[in-house]
Amino acid sequence: MKKTIGDKIRKIRRESGLKQVEFVAALDIDRSYLSKIESNRIKPGRDLLIKIAKEFNVSLDWLITDTDDTSTPKNNDEALLLYAFRNMPKDEAKMHLQLMLQRVENDIKK
Incomplete structure (x- = not known):
């Protein structure tokens, strides 16, 4: 709702x-x-x-808007990233998210 x-x-x-x-x-x-x-x-x-x-x-x-996200972007880069993510095709957004999560996971393993 x-x-x-x-x-x-x-x-x-x-x-x-x-x-x-x-x-x-x-x-x-x-x-x-x-x-x-x-x-x-x-x-x-x-x-x-x-x-x-x-x-x-x-x-x-x-x-x-209809989003349930209450967080505020920490800086302009984060705001732009969120804006870009929300406005790209879903399949492309999913691909970018997977790449970013993979990168974070690799950095944690180091």
């Missing part, structure tokens, strides 16, 4: 152990606005999504 942006924001808030009042204070927004977002009555704007991603260390990509 696809999670909405509101579902994901509620998940971030709950996993952070914050009540709505604490969460909105960290983001400098109104509680009623957050309530509407979490109940999927409205979608947050781009600036708020960026602020949430930075403040709570989640991927902006995760917030706005």
